[in-house]
Amino acid sequence: MHADPQSVSGARPIIRVRHACKSFVPFKGRSVEAIRDLTFDVAASDYVAIVGPTGAGKSVLFDCLLGLKTLDSGTIQIDGTQVADYVRRKSGGIARIFQEDRLLPWLSATDNVALGLQIRGVPEKERRAQARDWLEKVGLGRFADALPSELSGGMRQRANIARAFAIRPDIILLDEAFSALDEITAMKLRSDFQTLAHAQKMTFLIITHSIEEAIFLGNRILVFGSPARLVHEIDVPPGAAEDRGLVDSIRAEIRQCISASGRDDIASRQA
């Protein structure tokens, strides 16, 4: 374990964030800082879990990684190019799995999974075949023609995951993807997701409020303060999720970092 914010676990960095800053001016309000001087790297095939307090700007960071929002200052590079250029050059290189399934209610499970492929211009027959293949992989083969309203919450989230994988992205961003599910469904889905991501050799970043989930899925944990800034980084050794003592020690370390960063933040605001 270490606290070097720019370290990369061996391989070349696929995501490079440097001194990123982002603020918003909400309706009738003063400027709210979402990201403050954030710097970190993610290596190809890294599994990075991001933990931090609610409202710390973690989802805003994902918006910036997708090119949906631009930084006020600083840079984000993906695969060696600026994020805007990367998104333009490689549409569908990054996929996002949201907390809510966000399936379109008028489309069947197959058409929902094929949505990203449709946007990329894949012909109908081909995209539907690929979508059915992914539905099989996530265990929804029998529900290919079902509407989202006919699926359970867990099944809808499986379709959501299949939709992200179907475009074969280099990077998957999971925005609290399992937090709306009951624990048993979430456990199964986490495990299935991990198997798929490892098999596809994909890089993924997951925002989570569950330290157990961060340890189970991530090989690195980035601890964010509020506004989003890197306050600590933890390398998670393989099999850490099964070692109760290690889980407790990582949990204590994360809690300590978050409360220390909260105290620092209050002190800096008072100063």
Add this chain to the structure above:
Amino acid sequence: MVDVQPATNALEKAIPVLGERRNNRLFTPWVSSLLPFVFLAALWQGASYYSTPFLFPGLGKIAGSIWTILTTWDLLSQGLLTWARLVGAVLISLVLGVPIGLVMGLSPRVDHFIRPLVKFFMGVPALNWVIIVVIWFANVEVRIAFVLIVLCLPITIFCVYDSVRSIDRKLTDMLLSFGANSSQHIHLLMWPFVKAAVFTSAKLNVGNTVRTVIVAELVGAPLGIGRELDMAKNLFDMANVLAWTLIMVAMAFVMTNTIEFLERHTLRWRGQSHATG
């Protein structure tokens, strides 16, 4: 899964009336909805026995007038002309209103420009429009089309605008995160919502035009049901007035039901997602 069947049966055994009511085929929704009209017809027929025919003609005389209208081409063609005017106005208001509402929903700048105008036109009473078009246009069809369209258009625009504005931002973010461009955004996300608004506005406009077309025809046109009603009024022919009124109601009923049928077929997903079983 909890099996509720035994509990229902137990309840029916304890309170036998419940079981009987469930099995009573007499009070189907159709029969229940017809009952008030049967009551009204009986009341009317009763009144016809104690009044003069020009105030309360008997049901037989009204039915005879309806039959004459339906079997006489000269009369039936007046009804069909009015019906064509209704359908035409509803369709043209959709063709014009959908893009305007869509652009307003997409662009706050366009919204700020068009919204006050639409509100202004909504505030003008139908009869004022009828008088204006009589002065403006010599062509009868133009007069009636203008009045009906100007009354339908704001409803279509606001229905479409509201449907676009009500789209969940999260769905838009999801689509953009997959790299959707503007035309894909409209085609994949907005159009299904706009379709629902099209059906709603069409239903509202059928009611709107049925109420307005007669006024427009009475003042501005020598043909159509309006003219027939005007003649019936001059002859104190209450049976004919009621016959045309019932035909107008039937016309609106058929049009609304046709739209609802198309709506159910096109928006099947919506019916299923709100199904209560």
